[in-house]
Amino acid sequence: MAETANPGAATRSGAEAMIAIRGLTKQFGTILAVDGVSFGVARGEVLGFLGPNGAGKSTTMKMATGFLAPTAGTATICGFEIQDKPIEAKRHIGYLPEGAPAYPDMTPAGFLDFCASIRGISGADKRRRITDVVDRIDLGEVLHQPIDTLSKGFKRRVGLAQALVHDPDVLILDEPTDGLDPNQKHEVRALIQELSARKAIVISTHILEEVHAVCSRAIVIARGKIVADDTPAGLESRSRHFNAVSVTIPVPMHDAARAELIRHNKVAAVEAGPVVNGAVTLLVIPKNGVDIVGDVGGTLRARQWPFDQIRVEQGRLDDVFRILTLPQS
Ligand SMILES: Nc1ncnc2c1ncn2[C@@H]1O[C@H](COP(=O)(O)OP(=O)(O)OP(=O)(O)O)[C@@H](O)[C@H]1O
16 A cells, blocks of 8 residues: 655645655764655656755665665655565665666676566566666667776666666666766656656756756755755746846946836846947846836836847746755854
8 A cells, every 4th residue: 555645745746655755864973964854756756856965865865765774764665664664665666876886897788687686577577678778778889898897977877777677666866867978968867757757756966957857846955954845946936036137238328227227116136247249238136036027128118228138037046056055154
């Protein structure tokens, strides 16, 4: 029986949680690496786990997959609590740990064969599954080369292949695109998206564009605690640049335009960029993210100041990430 979502492990949609994390905590000596983390992930969700170095992402993933015992809290995968029922829970998990795969002397072919066997897959089914992941992850050209001699990107891809070989319901991927070139990143993101309809997926990443590319939801963690849990668009709307208006104005009137715009009661700040081809781009930042594009255009037209390239910004995830994760002074 799968667990039902509850407030301790809420999914975004309210659907049943295939991954239910409740109060996970890890203390290493004096370091509180993870501090009461709770969330739930349903089938069809891709949860991006974001946070600065040392925030506790890998430690949370190791506890969720049963590779590290928590100091407190539980992780339940498809209804099986990982500490009480590790074999049943792990059957449903594909886990890509950080770094390179173990067994560096093996070839990818030998390693995938071994991983499938310990998952209880054999015979024609094993051959079919290995062929399928080798094709999907494009490992054919390195299949018989020792893992130790592979490039960082190929090592990462071998790790991904072993996470997928048993077609698990839950994928927990620690920085899946780390070390990949831009083409490979694109392919792995496309693969994650393709798999997402049938699985519950958690990926950790430092790459904010990855959150846009693949995640339906993002959790930001800092110093072991969740500091935000939102959609990518919801996070962006917390940026001071959300609904900011950029507009390009000829140099002779840009000072006057700036002074006029800053007096508007919906405007928090106006920032001027460098002079390019006799014009300056002003970035008009609204108070509380309100919509100001009509006000900016109206103000400039009323004074008959020429302008072009008026554009509304969506907000910047890197702003939000910094605000959420920097220690408060
Ligand atoms: N085995 C360990 N023994 C002692 N401290 C540890 C151990 N593993 C992790 N830590 C500490 O726990 C904290 C969280 O580490 P963790 O690796 O989970 O962070 P992370 O968010 O994954 O970081 P990164 O983005 O750099 O991979 C850090 O302070 C780290 O030094």
